[in-house]
Amino acid sequence: MRVSAYNDAGEMARACIDRASSIIIDCARxxxxxxxxLYSHSCNPKAHTIAYFRDESLARLLKHHCPNIECTPSVAVELMVKAAMDPGSSALHHQLLSAAQGMTQYSIRYPESLPPVTIRSLFxxxxxxxxxTLIAVDVEADGQPEVNPxxxxEIHTGSLIYYIAPQRIREFDWATLTTDVAQS
Structure with a gap:
């Protein structure tokens, strides 16, 4: 939604920020x-908020004041360098990021009440x-995933598990997964 000012309560109210479960912020500046x-966080600190920044210093400043906001930096230059060093990387990254086609990346939180498991036992x-394919895990769920762990x-309750699959897995059969783990 476009607004004339990000501190205008009337205009921001039309965006229903106070009731949103997710908020994505990508402004021109x-x-x-x-x-x-900052305004969105003050209205709805529990929303999953993602903010896109070109300048990482502003992202760090926001994370300092609002640690639960996910700050997404610009990675355009890094993607071009990677494609130059490893031919075909741009097509691979496009597919992994695409929500519309092919294999893509998803995440799921390791549920409450399940015993800790190792990457080996779930892979x-x-x-x-x-x-x-399990590709990363954020054991502390602090926004610092470990790629190729x-x-x-060991994964425990609350850890975020990142995987690549043909589509999002809506319901993991954790009982079967942990039974298979116990038999391994």
Whole structure:
């Protein structure tokens, strides 16, 4: 939604920020992104908020004041360098980021009440049962995922598991996964 000012309560109310479960902020200027993110956080601190920044210093400033906001930096230059070093990388990254076609990346939180498991014990069963490949885990759910984690890394309640699959897996059969884990 477009507004004339990110601190105008009337205009921002039309965006229903106070009731949103997710908020995505991508303004033409980073100072506007910062203002919109701070305002949104003051109205709805529980929403999953993502803010896109070109300047990482402003992203760090926002994270300092609002640690639960996910700040997405510009990665355009990095993607071009990667494609120059590893031919075909741009097509791979496009597919992984595309919500519309092919294999793409998803995440799921490891549920409450399940025992800790290792990457090793989930890696095979995820592939066998769901044709999904575990690619990263954020054990502390602090926005610092470990890509290509060690097989002996332990996942526990609340950890975020990132995977690649043909489509989002709506319902994991954790009982089967953890049973397979116990038998491994």
């Amino acid at each position: 980073d100072d506007s992104t910062l203002a919109a993110a 095979g069963p995820l592939k066998e049962l769901y044709q999904a 060690q097989l002996d890394l």
